[in-house]
Amino acid sequence: MATRRATYERRCQSLMKKASELAALPGAEVCVVVYDSEDAGAAAAQPEVWPSAEEAARLFRKLKAMPEGRFKKTMSQLQFLQNRVSKVREQVKKSAVVNGELESSALLHECVAGRRPGLVGVTEKELAGLMDLVEAKMSKVRARLQQLGVGEGAHPRAAPPMENGGELGAVFCSAFEGGDGAGPSGSGCEAIEASNQGCDLGSPWAQE
Numbered sequence: 001m002a003t004r005r006a007t008y009e010r011r012c013q014s015l016m017k018k019a020s021e022l023a024a025l026p027g028a029e030v031c032v033v034v035y036d037s038e039d040a041g042a043a044a045a046q047p048e049v050w051p052s053a054e055e056a057a058r059l060f061r062k063l064k065a066m067p068e069g070r071f072k073k074t075m076s077q078l079q080f081l082q083n084r085v086s087k088v089r090e091q092v093k094k095s096a097v098v099n100g101e102l103e104s105s106a107l108l109h110e111c112v113a114g115r116r117p118g119l120v121g122v123t124e125k126e127l128a129g130l131m132d133l134v135e136a137k138m139s140k141v142r143a144r145l146q147q148l149g150v151g152e153g154a155h156p157r158a159a160p161p162m163e164n165g166g167e168l169g170a171v172f173c174s175a176f177e178g179g180d181g182a183g184p185s186g187s188g189c190e191a192i193e194a195s196n197q198g199c200d201l202g203s204p205w206a207q208e
Helices: 001-024 041-045 055-067 077-112 126-146 162-174 185-197
Strands: 032-034 048-050
Touching: 001 032, 001 162, 048 077, 077 185
Parallel strands: none
Antiparallel strands: 032 048
16 A cells, blocks of 8 residues: 555656646646545545646636537547557558558569469469559550550560560460450560560569
């Protein structure tokens, strides 16, 4: 009991010191009222008050007299913590998305470089992320080819680069195949072949 009382008094002093520091700020009005529920008798009815009982009573009256609209943006400690937890969870979700994209990009580079033959050891989740990334890349390539005005028969079709890129190189080339084998598919496969030949220099998408 004596230890608890000593801890209580020490923390009260620390709390009131912090309150005095807050009160030193311009326009800040602060009071502290602390009841010790463990005390018995008359001592329990006498709270620790800072700066004085009269000043604390004045601030409480001022608080109660404030219009209800002034409290719309106020929140309790529980509400504040719940709000913070919600924001942190959103940040975690965004970070998870970014990390997943980076992992898929690294896996794509390994596949194009031929370091993952047959996609051995790739999990279902990694495959799904890789598929989404490849589809996004192909959409960007098609849009760019349209901007450049690449038309039917503009380039001869190159052979799929199977030596380095393996299955993934074929996937890229097949995405550009037209009905008669002509069209923008040639330029797309040539781009993949060039990236395979220079794969040791880094991923062609590393700077995106």
